[in-house]
Amino acid sequence: DAKTTQPTSMDCAEGRAANLPCNHSTISGNEYVYWYRQIHSQGPQYIIHGLKNNETNEMASLIITEDRKSSTLILPHATLRDTAVYYCIVRVAQNYGQNFVFGPGTRLSVLP
Amino acid sequence: DAGVIQSPRHEVTEMGQEVTLRCKPISGHNSLFWYRQTMMRGLELLIYFNNNVPIDDSGMPEDRFSAKMPNASFSTLKIQPSEPRDSAVYFCASRFTGGENGYTFGSGTRLTVV
Numbered sequence: 001d002a003k004t005t006q007p008t009s010m011d012c013a014e015g016r017a018a019n020l021p022c023n024h025s026t027i028s029g030n031e032y033v034y035w036y037r038q039i040h041s042q043g044p045q046y047i048i049h050g051l052k053n054n055e056t057n058e059m060a061s062l063i064i065t066e067d068r069k070s071s072t073l074i075l076p077h078a079t080l081r082d083t084a085v086y087y088c089i090v091r092v093a094q095n096y097g098q099n100f101v102f103g104p105g106t107r108l109s110v111l112p
Numbered sequence: 113d114a115g116v117i118q119s120p121r122h123e124v125t126e127m128g129q130e131v132t133l134r135c136k137p138i139s140g141h142n143s144l145f146w147y148r149q150t151m152m153r154g155l156e157l158l159i160y161f162n163n164n165v166p167i168d169d170s171g172m173p174e175d176r177f178s179a180k181m182p183n184a185s186f187s188t189l190k191i192q193p194s195e196p197r198d199s200a201v202y203f204c205a206s207r208f209t210g211g212e213n214g215y216t217f218g219s220g221t222r223l224t225v226v
Contacts, residue, residue, distance in 0.1 A: 032212060
């Protein structure tokens with residue numbers, strides 16, 4: 001699976017958009033980009049995933065560059081409850097022999 | 113859907129005792145994963161099963177750790193004997209490998225070995 005690089009930490013003002021970047025320059029053509037987050041003392045929570053096209057759901061938007069070497073997770077209106085560690089993972093979706101490898105992620109602090 | 117269910121939520125035990133952690137995956141999911149999380153090492157995969165068969169247990173720290181999945185709806189992670197360095201939060205996750213969807217994690221078991 002391709003490795004990812006994320007900033008260690010970020011701050012965001014409450015009510016503003018939080019833009020979390022992820023670099024995955026060695027991503028393969030069949031690898032998806034997945035985002036998870038982990039709020040303190042809870043299990044990681046799935047947010048969104050995508051292959052090539054930008055994706056949006058009720059939680060966030062995922063913007064993937066045309067060359068697929070980087071992506072940005074966007075929380076459009078961050079709240080205090082979005083304070084968490086955000087993990088970007090790339091892997092083949094239907095790969096029975098591999099698992100999700102969680103790096104250190106980005107610690108997002110939403111400030112009042 | 114009740115999600116992935118883990119028990120107990122908290123466990124405090126004395127060094128040398130046997131500890132058993134339990135997990136019920138989401139119905140229909142055919143892969144199950146055990147992770148351990150500590151401040152020092154982050155989230156580490158211990159073992160995962162596909163269709164109840166262990167696929168990769170290379171993350172299991174040592175022989176004191178064992179995991180079983182007797183059927184599609186239940187798995188256990190056992191530590192015998194437990195040591196203080198085993199103190200961590202243990203997460204179970206499941207997914208259906210036939211699709212794009214990611215993992216669903218349980219709420220974890222916080223283990224403290226004194």
